[in-house]
Amino acid sequence: MATHTLLNAFKANKTAFGVWLTTGGIFHARTVAQASPHLSWVLIDCEHGLVPLVPGAAECVAAIHGAVPNGGPSALVRIPATGVSSSTSWQIKYALDAGARGVLVPMVSTVEKAKEIVSDCRFPPAGRRGFGSPFAHGNWGVTVPEYLTTANANICIMVQIENEEGVKNVEQIAAVDGIDVLFIGPYDLSISLGYAPPNPDPHPDVEKIIQKVLQAAHGASKKCAIFCSSGSQSAKRAKEGFDMINVTSDMGAMAEAISKNLAEAVQ
Template identity: 60%
Template sequence: MVSTTSQAREVALSSRFPPIGRRGFGSPYTQENWNISNAGEYLNVANESVIVLVQIETREGVDNVKAIAEEDGIDGLFIGPYDLSISLGYPPPSPNPHYEVEKVIQRILRVAHEAGKKCAMYCTSGSQAAQRAAEGFDMISVTSDVGAMQAGLSAEFKAAMKA
Protein backbone atom coordinates (compact mmCIF):
# COMPACT_ATOMS: atom_id res chain seq x y z
CA MET A 1 0.00 0.00 0.00
CA VAL A 2 1.27 3.44 -0.90
CA SER A 3 0.03 6.42 1.07
CA THR A 4 2.45 9.25 0.24
CA THR A 5 4.38 10.66 -2.70
CA SER A 6 7.66 9.75 -1.02
CA GLN A 7 6.55 6.11 -0.81
CA ALA A 8 5.45 6.22 -4.47
CA ARG A 9 8.82 7.68 -5.46
CA GLU A 10 10.63 4.90 -3.57
CA VAL A 11 8.57 2.24 -5.37
CA ALA A 12 9.25 3.83 -8.77
CA LEU A 13 12.99 4.18 -8.16
CA SER A 14 13.25 0.62 -6.84
CA SER A 15 11.51 -0.76 -9.93
CA ARG A 16 13.89 0.53 -12.60
CA PHE A 17 17.61 0.35 -13.23
CA PRO A 18 19.92 3.39 -13.28
CA PRO A 19 20.03 6.02 -14.61
CA ILE A 20 16.25 6.40 -14.06
CA GLY A 21 16.03 4.22 -10.97
CA ARG A 22 18.18 2.42 -8.43
CA ARG A 23 17.19 -1.21 -8.85
CA GLY A 24 20.13 -3.58 -8.46
CA PHE A 25 21.27 -5.34 -11.62
CA GLY A 26 21.99 -8.69 -9.91
CA SER A 27 18.50 -9.96 -10.61
CA PRO A 28 17.62 -13.66 -10.84
CA TYR A 29 15.76 -12.79 -14.05
CA THR A 30 18.74 -12.41 -16.31
CA GLN A 31 18.72 -11.21 -19.86
CA GLU A 32 18.62 -14.83 -21.04
CA ASN A 33 15.05 -15.05 -19.79
CA TRP A 34 14.17 -12.23 -22.20
CA ASN A 35 16.12 -13.89 -25.05
CA ILE A 36 18.56 -10.98 -25.01
CA SER A 37 22.27 -11.74 -25.17
CA ASN A 38 23.56 -8.25 -24.36
CA ALA A 39 23.35 -6.94 -20.79
CA GLY A 40 23.13 -3.31 -21.96
CA GLU A 41 20.19 -4.10 -24.21
CA TYR A 42 18.53 -5.97 -21.34
CA LEU A 43 18.93 -2.89 -19.16
CA ASN A 44 17.09 -0.73 -21.71
CA VAL A 45 14.38 -3.31 -22.46
CA ALA A 46 13.75 -3.91 -18.76
CA ASN A 47 13.41 -0.20 -17.97
CA GLU A 48 11.07 0.32 -20.92
CA SER A 49 8.99 -2.78 -20.16
CA VAL A 50 8.27 -2.42 -16.46
CA ILE A 51 4.86 -1.13 -15.39
CA VAL A 52 4.69 0.31 -11.89
CA LEU A 53 1.29 0.26 -10.20
CA VAL A 54 0.86 1.42 -6.62
CA GLN A 55 -1.95 0.30 -4.37
CA ILE A 56 -4.17 3.04 -2.99
CA GLU A 57 -5.82 1.40 -0.01
CA THR A 58 -5.55 3.79 2.93
CA ARG A 59 -7.25 7.03 3.92
CA GLU A 60 -3.89 8.81 3.67
CA GLY A 61 -3.38 7.36 0.19
CA VAL A 62 -6.81 8.62 -0.86
CA ASP A 63 -5.99 12.06 0.56
CA ASN A 64 -2.75 12.10 -1.48
CA VAL A 65 -4.00 10.26 -4.58
CA LYS A 66 -3.65 13.20 -6.98
CA ALA A 67 -0.01 13.83 -6.06
CA ILE A 68 0.74 10.09 -6.09
CA ALA A 69 -0.79 9.72 -9.56
CA GLU A 70 1.31 12.62 -10.84
CA GLU A 71 4.56 11.17 -9.49
CA ASP A 72 7.15 10.39 -12.19
CA GLY A 73 7.72 6.67 -12.63
CA ILE A 74 4.25 5.67 -11.47
CA ASP A 75 2.32 4.16 -14.37
CA GLY A 76 -0.96 3.51 -12.63
CA LEU A 77 -3.02 3.10 -9.50
CA PHE A 78 -4.37 -0.20 -8.20
CA ILE A 79 -7.43 -0.43 -5.95
CA GLY A 80 -7.96 -3.28 -3.54
CA PRO A 81 -11.54 -2.69 -2.37
CA TYR A 82 -11.27 -4.83 0.76
CA ASP A 83 -8.36 -3.02 2.39
CA LEU A 84 -9.66 0.32 1.12
CA SER A 85 -13.08 -0.30 2.69
CA ILE A 86 -11.62 -1.38 6.01
CA SER A 87 -9.18 1.53 6.18
CA LEU A 88 -12.05 3.96 5.53
CA GLY A 89 -14.06 2.44 8.38
CA TYR A 90 -16.53 0.39 6.33
CA PRO A 91 -17.07 -3.37 6.17
CA PRO A 92 -15.41 -5.33 3.38
CA PRO A 93 -17.40 -5.51 0.13
CA SER A 94 -19.94 -8.30 0.05
CA PRO A 95 -19.81 -8.37 -2.95
CA ASN A 96 -20.12 -4.62 -3.62
CA PRO A 97 -18.46 -1.87 -1.58
CA HIS A 98 -20.38 0.56 0.63
CA TYR A 99 -21.64 3.51 -1.44
CA GLU A 100 -19.21 5.90 0.31
CA VAL A 101 -16.31 3.61 -0.63
CA GLU A 102 -17.67 3.41 -4.18
CA LYS A 103 -17.44 7.21 -4.40
CA VAL A 104 -13.78 6.99 -3.39
CA ILE A 105 -13.16 4.23 -5.96
CA GLN A 106 -14.63 6.41 -8.69
CA ARG A 107 -12.50 9.35 -7.54
CA ILE A 108 -9.32 7.25 -7.73
CA LEU A 109 -10.28 6.11 -11.24
CA ARG A 110 -10.92 9.70 -12.35
CA VAL A 111 -7.69 11.03 -10.82
CA ALA A 112 -5.62 8.28 -12.46
CA HIS A 113 -7.05 9.03 -15.88
CA GLU A 114 -6.70 12.80 -15.42
CA ALA A 115 -3.00 12.21 -14.70
CA GLY A 116 -2.70 10.09 -17.85
CA LYS A 117 -2.21 6.91 -15.82
CA LYS A 118 -3.89 3.51 -15.84
CA CYS A 119 -6.23 2.37 -13.09
CA ALA A 120 -6.56 -1.25 -12.01
CA MET A 121 -9.11 -2.92 -9.73
CA TYR A 122 -9.40 -6.21 -7.90
CA CYS A 123 -12.73 -7.91 -8.65
CA THR A 124 -14.21 -11.12 -7.28
CA SER A 125 -16.25 -12.27 -10.28
CA GLY A 126 -16.54 -12.00 -14.01
CA SER A 127 -19.74 -9.98 -13.75
CA GLN A 128 -18.11 -7.52 -11.36
CA ALA A 129 -15.11 -7.28 -13.71
CA ALA A 130 -17.43 -6.53 -16.65
CA GLN A 131 -19.05 -3.73 -14.65
CA ARG A 132 -15.66 -2.22 -13.78
CA ALA A 133 -14.53 -2.45 -17.41
CA ALA A 134 -17.66 -0.56 -18.47
CA GLU A 135 -16.77 2.14 -15.92
CA GLY A 136 -13.38 2.63 -17.59
CA PHE A 137 -10.96 0.59 -15.49
CA ASP A 138 -7.92 -0.34 -17.58
CA MET A 139 -6.86 -3.53 -15.79
CA ILE A 140 -9.16 -5.80 -13.84
CA SER A 141 -8.79 -9.12 -12.08
CA VAL A 142 -11.62 -11.55 -12.70
CA THR A 143 -11.28 -13.45 -9.43
CA SER A 144 -8.63 -14.76 -7.06
CA ASP A 145 -6.87 -18.09 -7.28
CA VAL A 146 -8.91 -19.32 -4.32
CA GLY A 147 -12.14 -18.06 -5.90
CA ALA A 148 -11.34 -19.85 -9.16
CA MET A 149 -10.56 -23.10 -7.32
CA GLN A 150 -13.74 -22.86 -5.25
CA ALA A 151 -15.89 -22.26 -8.34
CA GLY A 152 -14.22 -25.09 -10.25
CA LEU A 153 -14.47 -27.56 -7.39
CA SER A 154 -18.08 -26.60 -6.73
CA ALA A 155 -19.00 -27.25 -10.37
CA GLU A 156 -17.20 -30.60 -10.35
CA PHE A 157 -18.86 -31.69 -7.09
CA LYS A 158 -22.27 -30.76 -8.48
CA ALA A 159 -21.54 -32.82 -11.60
CA ALA A 160 -20.39 -35.75 -9.46
CA MET A 161 -23.51 -35.60 -7.29
CA LYS A 162 -25.71 -36.00 -10.37
CA ALA A 163 -24.15 -39.41 -11.09
Protein backbone atom coordinates in the same frame (compact mmCIF):
# COMPACT_ATOMS: atom_id res chain seq x y z
CA MET B 1 12.15 -9.19 -26.53
CA ALA B 2 9.65 -11.60 -25.03
CA THR B 3 5.97 -10.68 -25.23
CA HIS B 4 4.68 -8.31 -22.53
CA THR B 5 0.94 -8.84 -22.89
CA LEU B 6 -0.06 -6.39 -20.16
CA LEU B 7 2.02 -3.56 -21.59
CA ASN B 8 0.71 -4.32 -25.08
CA ALA B 9 -2.87 -4.02 -23.79
CA PHE B 10 -2.03 -0.69 -22.16
CA LYS B 11 -0.50 0.66 -25.37
CA ALA B 12 -3.58 -0.44 -27.34
CA ASN B 13 -5.96 1.04 -24.71
CA LYS B 14 -7.55 -2.37 -24.20
CA THR B 15 -8.79 -3.68 -20.86
CA ALA B 16 -6.24 -6.08 -19.39
CA PHE B 17 -7.86 -8.95 -17.49
CA GLY B 18 -5.84 -11.00 -15.03
CA VAL B 19 -5.80 -13.62 -12.30
CA TRP B 20 -4.41 -13.67 -8.74
CA LEU B 21 -2.00 -16.52 -7.95
CA THR B 22 -2.00 -17.24 -4.21
CA THR B 23 -0.11 -20.50 -3.94
CA GLY B 24 3.18 -21.61 -5.42
CA GLY B 25 4.39 -24.41 -7.63
CA ILE B 26 5.72 -24.46 -11.18
CA PHE B 27 2.95 -26.65 -12.59
CA HIS B 28 0.26 -24.73 -10.74
CA ALA B 29 1.51 -21.42 -12.19
CA ARG B 30 1.82 -22.94 -15.64
CA THR B 31 -1.74 -24.28 -15.55
CA VAL B 32 -3.12 -20.88 -14.57
CA ALA B 33 -1.12 -19.15 -17.33
CA GLN B 34 -2.49 -21.54 -19.95
CA ALA B 35 -6.11 -21.32 -18.76
CA SER B 36 -7.40 -18.68 -21.19
CA PRO B 37 -6.30 -16.75 -24.28
CA HIS B 38 -8.00 -13.70 -22.73
CA LEU B 39 -5.50 -13.61 -19.86
CA SER B 40 -3.21 -10.58 -20.01
CA TRP B 41 -1.44 -11.01 -16.70
CA VAL B 42 -0.99 -13.23 -13.68
CA LEU B 43 -0.11 -11.65 -10.35
CA ILE B 44 1.94 -13.74 -7.94
CA ASP B 45 0.83 -12.67 -4.49
CA CYS B 46 3.68 -12.72 -1.99
CA GLU B 47 1.83 -10.47 0.45
CA HIS B 48 -1.26 -12.47 1.39
CA GLY B 49 -0.68 -15.53 -0.78
CA LEU B 50 1.45 -18.47 0.37
CA VAL B 51 4.24 -17.77 -2.10
CA PRO B 52 7.73 -16.81 -0.89
CA LEU B 53 9.75 -14.36 -2.97
CA VAL B 54 12.63 -16.80 -3.34
CA PRO B 55 12.45 -19.32 -4.82
CA GLY B 56 8.63 -19.47 -5.03
CA ALA B 57 7.85 -16.28 -6.94
CA ALA B 58 10.99 -16.60 -9.05
CA GLU B 59 10.00 -20.11 -10.17
CA CYS B 60 6.42 -19.02 -10.87
CA VAL B 61 7.65 -16.12 -13.03
CA ALA B 62 9.71 -18.52 -15.14
CA ALA B 63 6.85 -21.01 -15.38
CA ILE B 64 4.33 -18.39 -16.48
CA HIS B 65 6.62 -16.96 -19.14
CA GLY B 66 7.39 -20.42 -20.49
CA ALA B 67 3.80 -21.64 -20.49
CA VAL B 68 2.67 -20.19 -23.83
CA PRO B 69 5.39 -20.30 -26.52
CA ASN B 70 3.98 -17.50 -28.68
CA GLY B 71 3.36 -15.08 -25.83
CA GLY B 72 1.34 -15.67 -22.70
CA PRO B 73 0.33 -13.46 -19.81
CA SER B 74 2.76 -11.07 -18.13
CA ALA B 75 4.00 -12.30 -14.75
CA LEU B 76 3.71 -9.67 -12.03
CA VAL B 77 4.73 -9.86 -8.37
CA ARG B 78 3.05 -8.26 -5.36
CA ILE B 79 5.79 -7.89 -2.78
CA PRO B 80 5.12 -8.69 0.91
CA ALA B 81 6.24 -5.35 2.37
CA THR B 82 3.74 -2.50 2.38
CA GLY B 83 4.29 1.12 1.46
CA VAL B 84 4.66 2.02 5.12
CA SER B 85 7.69 -0.26 5.46
CA SER B 86 11.37 0.33 4.75
CA SER B 87 11.68 -3.20 3.34
CA THR B 88 10.20 -2.57 -0.11
CA SER B 89 13.53 -1.83 -1.83
CA TRP B 90 15.19 -5.22 -1.57
CA GLN B 91 11.90 -7.04 -2.23
CA ILE B 92 11.37 -5.10 -5.46
CA LYS B 93 14.91 -6.02 -6.47
CA TYR B 94 14.25 -9.73 -5.88
CA ALA B 95 11.06 -9.68 -7.96
CA LEU B 96 12.61 -7.80 -10.88
CA ASP B 97 15.80 -9.86 -10.81
CA ALA B 98 13.59 -12.94 -11.23
CA GLY B 99 12.28 -11.45 -14.48
CA ALA B 100 8.91 -10.12 -13.37
CA ARG B 101 7.28 -7.79 -15.89
CA GLY B 102 6.09 -5.54 -13.09
CA VAL B 103 5.72 -5.11 -9.34
CA LEU B 104 2.79 -4.14 -7.15
CA VAL B 105 3.50 -2.45 -3.82
CA PRO B 106 0.67 -2.54 -1.24
CA MET B 107 -0.60 0.40 0.81
CA VAL B 108 1.27 3.25 -0.81
CA SER B 109 0.00 6.48 0.70
CA THR B 110 2.61 9.20 0.09
CA VAL B 111 4.33 10.87 -2.83
CA GLU B 112 7.70 10.22 -1.21
CA LYS B 113 7.10 6.47 -1.12
CA ALA B 114 5.85 6.45 -4.71
CA LYS B 115 9.02 8.19 -5.86
CA GLU B 116 11.16 5.74 -3.88
CA ILE B 117 9.42 2.80 -5.54
CA VAL B 118 10.04 4.22 -9.00
CA SER B 119 13.71 4.71 -8.17
CA ASP B 120 14.01 1.12 -6.94
CA CYS B 121 12.54 -0.17 -10.22
CA ARG B 122 14.83 1.76 -12.56
CA PHE B 123 18.48 1.46 -13.45
CA PRO B 124 20.65 4.60 -13.25
CA PRO B 125 20.55 7.38 -14.14
CA ALA B 126 16.74 7.23 -13.85
CA GLY B 127 16.84 5.30 -10.55
CA ARG B 128 18.97 3.34 -8.13
CA ARG B 129 18.32 -0.28 -9.06
CA GLY B 130 21.46 -2.36 -8.92
CA PHE B 131 22.48 -4.83 -11.62
CA GLY B 132 23.81 -8.33 -11.11
CA SER B 133 21.10 -10.91 -11.77
CA PRO B 134 22.16 -13.73 -14.14
CA PHE B 135 18.49 -14.58 -14.75
CA ALA B 136 16.45 -11.45 -15.51
CA HIS B 137 17.64 -10.79 -19.07
CA GLY B 138 17.17 -14.43 -20.11
CA ASN B 139 13.62 -14.43 -18.79
CA TRP B 140 12.91 -11.45 -21.03
CA GLY B 141 14.59 -13.17 -23.99
CA VAL B 142 17.29 -10.53 -24.49
CA THR B 143 20.99 -10.01 -23.89
CA VAL B 144 22.34 -8.22 -20.83
CA PRO B 145 23.03 -4.95 -22.73
CA GLU B 146 19.54 -5.09 -24.26
CA TYR B 147 17.94 -5.63 -20.87
CA LEU B 148 19.82 -2.72 -19.35
CA THR B 149 18.63 -0.38 -22.09
CA THR B 150 15.00 -1.57 -22.25
CA ALA B 151 14.01 -2.57 -18.69
CA ASN B 152 13.24 0.95 -17.47
CA ALA B 153 10.69 1.51 -20.21
CA ASN B 154 9.06 -1.93 -20.00
CA ILE B 155 8.68 -2.73 -16.31
CA CYS B 156 5.22 -1.82 -15.02
CA ILE B 157 5.31 0.02 -11.70
CA MET B 158 2.07 -0.33 -9.75
CA VAL B 159 1.04 1.01 -6.35
CA GLN B 160 -2.02 0.14 -4.31
CA ILE B 161 -4.33 2.85 -3.01
CA GLU B 162 -6.08 1.22 -0.08
CA ASN B 163 -6.09 3.49 2.95
CA GLU B 164 -7.33 6.93 3.97
CA GLU B 165 -3.96 8.64 3.57
CA GLY B 166 -3.50 7.17 0.10
CA VAL B 167 -6.91 8.49 -0.95
CA LYS B 168 -6.05 11.92 0.45
CA ASN B 169 -2.83 12.03 -1.60
CA VAL B 170 -4.10 10.18 -4.66
CA GLU B 171 -3.78 13.04 -7.15
CA GLN B 172 -0.17 13.72 -6.12
CA ILE B 173 0.72 10.00 -6.19
CA ALA B 174 -0.82 9.66 -9.66
CA ALA B 175 1.30 12.57 -10.87
CA VAL B 176 4.60 10.90 -9.89
CA ASP B 177 6.69 10.27 -13.00
CA GLY B 178 7.21 6.54 -13.46
CA ILE B 179 4.10 5.31 -11.68
CA ASP B 180 2.17 3.39 -14.33
CA VAL B 181 -0.85 2.06 -12.44
CA LEU B 182 -2.93 2.97 -9.41
CA PHE B 183 -4.31 -0.32 -8.13
CA ILE B 184 -7.42 -0.22 -5.93
CA GLY B 185 -7.67 -2.80 -3.18
CA PRO B 186 -11.37 -2.58 -2.28
CA TYR B 187 -11.12 -4.85 0.77
CA ASP B 188 -8.43 -2.98 2.70
CA LEU B 189 -9.77 0.32 1.40
CA SER B 190 -13.19 -0.47 2.88
CA ILE B 191 -11.79 -1.67 6.19
CA SER B 192 -9.43 1.30 6.58
CA LEU B 193 -12.35 3.70 6.08
CA GLY B 194 -14.48 1.94 8.68
CA TYR B 195 -16.74 -0.04 6.34
CA ALA B 196 -17.40 -3.76 5.99
CA PRO B 197 -15.49 -5.58 3.24
CA PRO B 198 -17.24 -5.78 -0.17
CA ASN B 199 -19.95 -8.47 -0.29
CA PRO B 200 -19.57 -8.69 -3.23
CA ASP B 201 -19.74 -4.94 -3.99
CA PRO B 202 -18.34 -2.20 -1.76
CA HIS B 203 -20.42 0.20 0.32
CA PRO B 204 -21.79 3.15 -1.73
CA ASP B 205 -19.52 5.58 0.16
CA VAL B 206 -16.48 3.46 -0.68
CA GLU B 207 -17.66 3.27 -4.27
CA LYS B 208 -17.50 7.07 -4.48
CA ILE B 209 -13.86 6.92 -3.40
CA ILE B 210 -13.11 4.17 -5.91
CA GLN B 211 -14.43 6.42 -8.66
CA LYS B 212 -12.31 9.28 -7.30
CA VAL B 213 -9.16 7.13 -7.63
CA LEU B 214 -10.15 6.15 -11.17
CA GLN B 215 -10.56 9.81 -12.12
CA ALA B 216 -7.26 10.76 -10.48
CA ALA B 217 -5.38 8.08 -12.41
CA HIS B 218 -6.90 9.02 -15.75
CA GLY B 219 -6.47 12.71 -14.99
CA ALA B 220 -2.72 12.07 -14.74
CA SER B 221 -2.76 9.88 -17.90
CA LYS B 222 -2.08 6.79 -15.81
CA LYS B 223 -3.83 3.43 -15.78
CA CYS B 224 -6.21 2.36 -13.04
CA ALA B 225 -6.67 -1.22 -11.82
CA ILE B 226 -9.08 -2.90 -9.45
CA PHE B 227 -9.46 -6.28 -7.78
CA CYS B 228 -12.69 -8.10 -8.62
CA SER B 229 -13.79 -11.60 -7.68
CA SER B 230 -16.03 -12.60 -10.60
CA GLY B 231 -16.44 -12.26 -14.33
CA SER B 232 -19.71 -10.33 -14.04
CA GLN B 233 -18.19 -7.86 -11.59
CA SER B 234 -15.17 -7.48 -13.89
CA ALA B 235 -17.37 -6.76 -16.92
CA LYS B 236 -19.08 -3.97 -14.98
CA ARG B 237 -15.74 -2.42 -14.03
CA ALA B 238 -14.51 -2.63 -17.61
CA LYS B 239 -17.54 -0.61 -18.74
CA GLU B 240 -16.67 1.99 -16.11
CA GLY B 241 -13.28 2.48 -17.72
CA PHE B 242 -10.89 0.48 -15.54
CA ASP B 243 -7.80 -0.46 -17.52
CA MET B 244 -6.61 -3.48 -15.56
CA ILE B 245 -8.97 -5.85 -13.76
CA ASN B 246 -8.44 -8.94 -11.66
CA VAL B 247 -11.20 -11.39 -12.55
CA THR B 248 -10.66 -14.25 -10.10
CA SER B 249 -8.03 -16.07 -8.08
CA ASP B 250 -6.59 -19.54 -8.40
CA MET B 251 -8.12 -20.74 -5.12
CA GLY B 252 -11.42 -18.98 -5.75
CA ALA B 253 -11.78 -20.46 -9.21
CA MET B 254 -10.82 -23.94 -8.00
CA ALA B 255 -13.32 -23.91 -5.14
CA GLU B 256 -16.05 -22.51 -7.38
CA ALA B 257 -15.51 -25.16 -10.06
CA ILE B 258 -15.43 -28.03 -7.55
CA SER B 259 -18.60 -26.79 -5.86
CA LYS B 260 -20.45 -26.29 -9.15
CA ASN B 261 -19.57 -29.68 -10.59
CA LEU B 262 -20.35 -31.56 -7.39
CA ALA B 263 -23.71 -29.80 -7.12
CA GLU B 264 -24.53 -30.91 -10.65
CA ALA B 265 -23.34 -34.45 -9.92
CA VAL B 266 -25.53 -35.04 -6.89
CA GLN B 267 -28.79 -33.85 -8.47
